[in-house]
Amino acid sequence: MTEENKLPKKNPAESILPIEDFEPEADLPPEDIEPVQEVSAVELQRQKHRLFEEWSQLSGVVMPRDIDIDKLNDQD
């Protein structure tokens, strides 16, 4: 065994390289952005309902049943 290999083991996650900086961000990258779609108010409302119904698949917590669709998020 070489002298270097007797050194205390360093966590590979703390490599000498700046690896931690370039994790590809999974946020919506520009190339994934499609042109804004024209959609009817009814369809948009239906989509919001569907989002609400399925949101618990992402959060892992059951959503309440007394839904006010216009308060889905603070922006909307």
Place this chain on the structure above:
Amino acid sequence: MLYENLTAGVDQAIKEIGFNVDQQQLEAISQEQDVIKKTELQKQFIDGILKQTRSMSEGGLFNRGKEDTWAFFPKQIMASRRLNCSGATLVIGRILEQAGFKTEHGFAAHHAVSVVELSDGKKYYVDSRRNRDNIVALGQEERSIGNLTYRELDHPRVAYRKIIAVPRQWAEVEVIMGNYNSMRNEVKKHQVGNAAHQEARRLIGEMDSGMSDVDFGLLWDKMFPEILKLHTENTDWSEEEKTVEAKHNFSDQVENAVSEQFADLTQDQRVVITNELTSNSQEILAFCQNLDYSAISDLQGKLSPDAYRVAVIIRDSLESIRGQSQASYEFALEELKAKISQ
């Protein structure tokens, strides 16, 4: 409403994973009267949280393939016990909020960070991905970018220059929807793909049985027009993204080359090579900057063939970056110096 439910999920994840929130540290912060000391204690507390989130994140020269790319939503964070940068901001933001800090979500180019106000009155960039230079004061002035505002980040070893701070209440919903849409798009684009694409396909397969008619792209457009405009119309932001991409090219090239060439190594073998590289760091730095024969033969004599191959990858990647842009080369070299001086 979505945010409240999301936060309940984040709380559950924090509890289930067992993050340690040091109450004694918090007590010491509350007792401290001196602003400078209080701010330092706050930084130490945040650093303790970052260490915990970082341990759940991908990182390290040989760790590509241990996928955390899609660990952005509470259900997946709990299932995988991993965090991508967006998932980390959910957890960090919530822990710090509960500890009494004023926190916001930070958009950085192709990255998610936290923005936290400390007792000195400054807002700080808090980055879950970095081992060091991960809590950095932002400029005092808020500047406009589209309909949003950003603060400047001026640090020689941090690639980002503009950090957009927004309320977590809506940003976190945006992040979940944007990430989910990206996950679907990646599956559409890549029939086989890499480990991240395969993991995306598995998750979509599990979840889309119920959500197949939810159009995340459409909802994202309509619910977050400011972010859409930022990505599609704002030239300042696209410049920021290009600059950050160029600065990260070096690391990207190194990681891709290393993970391709050393895919079959065991974890023990990886640790041995990492130790070898670390203990010869100054020689590697000289080797990377000095292409004459003596530097090559010096290093060849000191390293095992595998470690030497890694050093060559680092050197070649650095040279390739130098060919593209002197500024990116200098940034990459600074990063390398900072890492090997640890």
